[in-house]
Amino acid sequence: MKTNAIKLSLPQVVGRGYATFWNFKGRYRVCKGSRASKKSKTTALWYITNMMKYPDANLLVIRKTYRTLKDSCFTELKWAISRLKVDAWWDIKESPLELTYKPTGQKIYFRGLDDPLKVTSITVEKGVLCWAWLEEAYEIMSESDFDTLDESIRGEVPEGLFKQWTITFNPWNEHHWLKKRFFDVNDDNILAMTTNYLCNEWLDDSDKKLFESMKKNNPRRYAVAGLGNWGIVDGLVYENWTERAFTLDEIKQCKTRSGLDFGYTNDPTAFFVGFLDLDAKKLYVWDEFYEKGMSNKAINDKILAMGYSKERITGDSAEPKSIDELKSMKLRIKGAKKGKDSVMNGVQWIQDLEIIIHPRCTNFITEISNYTWETDKFGNKLNKPIDDFNHLMDAMRYALEDDIIGNKWLY
Known part of the structure; x- marks a missing residue:
């Protein structure tokens, strides 16, 4: 395929706050963050950029329910394709959801945990399935469900490639298994980081005002939705x-x-x-x-x-x-x-x-x-x-x- 060369500055496209995230190559890259922290958009930009960099890589994108993917990860990845100005190189299909990098045939697959057989039985046409993105991981209440997913990213990969999970979520509850599994350990194979809206240089004054109002009127929510801290849950109204x-x-x-x-x-x-x-x-x-x-x-x-x-x-x-x-x-x-x-x-x-x-x-x-x-x-x-x-x-x-x-x- 012949196209005119496009020169982009990734720091200008991606913005600040995610250098460590961008360069990490360990097995688990985990980011809890507040709203408007750019975690999902940065993840989408990383995948589109690196799918084109590594010709044998394929990606599996997962949420708890399939029906939520179209308006979240699928839309974010389409946005990333447009922001990187590589629309001509990607084929976008909505039924079923699927993105294909035309020059190589690499694919981005979308699955919901509500159909586990489809998650664990993916066979790629080109290269290997080496990357997975679990968005809104807080929705996965059972750690054993994630263990089953983790097994789908297995086997050898070509030299220079690496296997990796990207796990993104809002940290509503400090008792969630995600905290103990990824944030309360010291493991070189895990990057566990927290980001918030303060690293998002593209927010306008009205966006910032919304968070300042939240800080004043609802400090409990601001701690989580504003700063990305773990939510402290004590005294549930409904326990049964x-x-x-x-x-x-x-x-x-x-x-x-x-x-x-x-x-x-x-x-x-x-x-x-x-x-x-x-x-x-x-x-x-x-x-x-x-x-x-x-x-x-x-x-x-x-x-x-x-x-x-x-x-x-x-x-x-x-x-x-x-x-x-x-x-x-x-x-x-x-x-x-x-x-x-x-x-x-x-x-x-x-x-x-x-x-x-x-x-x-x-x-x-x-x-x-x-x-x-x-x-x-x-x-x-x-x-x-x-x-x-x-x-x-x-x-x-x-x-x-x-x-x-x-x-x-x-x-």
Whole structure:
């Protein structure tokens, strides 16, 4: 293929803060970071640059659920191709997700842990599968699941090439296995680093203002989402929950419950779908979406695309205009009644349930494992949950409102 030579300065393209990350060649390159820390974009730039540098290298990109890859890693890698101005050299396929470097036939494969056989059975057409990128690794709750993934990067590699995992995530919970496995050890084969938004020279004033506001108004979140420190989780609101794959046949006797919490710029819109077995006091968490910047039209279209057009939905009544607009689009939605002490009454009722969460509901798992009781300035727990990690928690409570009221709670 004949193309005009393109000269780029990688420091100018990549920016600062990642020199050690860029040059490390050990087995595990692990980066926990805050939001806007460039960790995913830098990773994408590294892979596109080095796929073209090493003609025998192939890459496997993994997240817990396949459906989350298109709007995350796949988009980041397409962005990197464009930023490096090498669009003409790459073939981009969306069904299934796949990127091919045209001059050599090297490929970037995308897989979800929700289909483990497809992860462990990849056979490359050209060269070797030597690199893997696990994005949002915090979603992987079981270390043994990662061990299974790790085994997929095996065998000999040509001279000059090396096998490597890149593991990126937001560090919400200090008790996660990732901390002990990679950050609490001294191993030359592991690079474990922390980055934050302060190394991102491309943030504008409005971006920086968002973090400064977070620092002032929500220091707990700022420590994690701003500085990339480990989240300290103490005093969970809901403790009786497990993550387990289940089928619709298993829950066919249960009643569907759906709830919607509105967000837009800073907070996500959160949609919850569950199945309630009231006699057995079990709640099965089946599906979700969790996205920022959604108009009401986009919310409607998303719910329809997910197949929930006929479900009865209870939404946040603080947004009556949005409720009315979604009704006009033919969604079967009503506003939550709320009322005095509604949050605590709902929480107490849900605490009596056994909550079984389908593994694909990664945002729900993140929230419920970080949804804790508020504390006063002395560290004493207060009788109310924190105003954080609560978008799907609120959507779940709205979804169960009729059951809570029906069981004589003052709502």
